[in-house]
Amino acid sequence: MDELQSLLHGFAIALTWQNLMLMFLGIVLGVLIGVLPGLGGANGIAILLPLTFTMSPTSAIILLSCIYWGALFGGAITSILFNIPGEPWSVATTFDGHPMARQGRAGEALTAAFTGSFIGAFFAVVMITFLAPMVAQFALRFGPPEYFAVYLLAFCSFVGMGKGSPWKTIAAMMLGFALAAVGMDTVTGQLRMTFGSTELMRGFDFLVAVIGLFGIGEILLTMEEGLEFKGRSAKIDARVVWSTWKQLPRFWATSIRGVLIGCWMGVTPGGATPASFMSYGVARQMSKNGHNFGKGEMEGVVAPEVAAHAAGTSALLPMLALGIPGSPTAAVLLGGLLIWGLQPGPLLFVEQKDFVWGLIASMYLGNIVGLIVVLTTVPLFAAILRIPFSIIAPVIIVVCAIGAYTVNNAMLDVWLMMLFGVAGYVFKKLDYPMAPMVLALVLGDRAEDSFRQAMLMSQGSLSILWQNWLVGSISALAIALLLWPFLAPLRARFKARPGAA
């Protein structure tokens, strides 16, 4: 039990008044960063990084990682209240979180999201504590074919999302792929579909699209439906936290799946965003209440949040143990480590014990502090919905515009956001599903890159997707999930037969 001893030592380092203050500060800043769409955890940390050069490395990483936890928590708030994902990984939270808010259950949705986040993070930290070296070795097994198989799995687990016409789902997904292809192509180094425009060279940013499609689109719909929030009649009850907690144990199976998906995607740099989509998709197909998903099912809030937070947390593991960042935020933290004079990599755990275990201990503490901070704000945030629509809607639009601008400091993105807003409205009216398009936009170019890298490696042979047990089993799982809607009735019939006989 070397780890336990090291962990206790870590707690001794992390538990000073100064560090606890930094944790609190970091969480509050992080929640604010998470609430503002566009200003993501990576940007927030990059901006604050130079401030930490005069601190001790342990205090600095505690401050910055707490900003990260705060941003992970905070992303859920606007998703649930206004259908605006503050962070890419909270897109899936809007699917059921916002309908809950419209039914006047915003408090419950927020509590479920925060608690789910905490559970995800907690198990990921436990994994980091005890399995770090082993898990890091596993991450090394992932090359281009494995990555492609993982992305394929994410698409397949999500394919049942569109409830309407499958053609509409495919059309939306293809539109997402087309948008993802704009910009510089990694494999050939050539510009695609930029039509000579400098601004289009960086491609369509996922966040800009999402802020427009979901946030602005939702406001347009609300305007049409009568300039009023549906959830404004909500009772604000301080005990909402307790009453929600009583319901949560029912979702243990979804939570376990979420933790597993999250940890796996975090370690193999898939990241929190695909993890949240995948967990939602899997929960929808496996859960008894799957048919209710999208209409305000609490399980649909817990599933993506557990996975996103587990992935966000475990993404720090490959950064520490291998020196590869599992998420953009981890990439910025990695730069920080180098500047503080620490060398991330396999030897960090041996040479910088105080730093590593101080950080791990602060992950436990930071998440507990974070949970307390965000839960106390639940009634406050839920009360925002009581502000008249005519006052809050312009504020939301301004915040969205600022958010879209901050992503790349570009005015074009604000116009694009408006355009996506109109597209979001039209999509809703014509009953086209937005989720497949968003998923294709966020994973499309990564999936394409890894597929083409794999094809370069195999000189064009598809057999590389079955070359070993790892990639083979992921590919097989992907196909199984794709066929799940067809398999389920078969299984039911198979079960029924022995009974009849």
Add this chain to the structure above:
Amino acid sequence: MEESIRCARSVHARPSLRRWVTALSTALVFSAAAGTTLAQAWEPTRTVEFIVPAGTGGGADQMARFIQGIIQKNNLMKQSLIVVNKGGGAGAEGFLEVKNAKGDPHKIVITLSNLFTTGLSTGTFDWTEFTPVSMMALDQFVLWVNAKSPAKSATEFIEQARAAGGKMRMGGTGARQEDQIITVSIERAAKVKFTYIPFKGGGEVATQLVGGHVDSTVNNPIEAVAQWRAGGLRPLCVFDDERMPYTARVTDTMSWNDIPTCREAGVPTDYVMLRGIFMPGGVTPAQRDYFVGLMRRVRETPEWKRFIAEGAFNPTALEGDAFVKWLTRAKEEHRGLMKEAGWVTK
């Protein structure tokens, strides 16, 4: 120690110098000399934007943020400096912004090889459209293989590649950029073929090599050092005309200095990457000189020296005519290499 004293003195010296200049210029306010005295003492009057033509977390971004940290920590500039990433189109986005900001002295940009590669392949900008400030360092490239690889030297590696007949996988960052340029140079110098596989970032490339998904890489030292120390990678040679000067042990048995140059290892190829600072075109000499002086003070700090040694950079720093001469030659070399590879026609 000496450095920190010098650095502290320069911070204190600045306000009094400024006061002196102000007093002098007031005294000479009606004389013709006043104009030039004032011009020489140019200082930023608002926030300076530091553009990184690459994404967050990469080598250029790390260096820019490190410079920002040094300036802030040592109070080297009164106005603040903010780092802005404009990495779209392999950096074209950032460079075009600087090109369009002609005459704006509150904008600086850090460059990597994409100053030449992206400029040549897109044909949208050229280094002569910017004002060179200074070369901060040159980044080295090392030929790495997995520690389990049978090749113990560059010569053995080339033989292995020749026997594999083009099936050896070379991993690198991006397409038609420095890593692929080096790969093509090796192919030409040693008459072999590789399958080049482009990835998005240097750290990812190093990990792919440790995991055995590619056979070799040409990572920068800083990208691969952690894996080298942990015994996952083996360096074969460095693509420079002389060995790296750092003799402190990095692993139990080797220092950076122990890695032979590729030329002495029998693969006559060299390539170094510019880490330099530029301003938009059309700024005044006084404005340029301010940043030349600022960057000089940055390079004198102990933090900078540590950074350069840990990343095993080539510590060459150039300013003025020497820098311009270097840039002229480097651009021609890039044009030659990219033309040979068939990526540009001009």
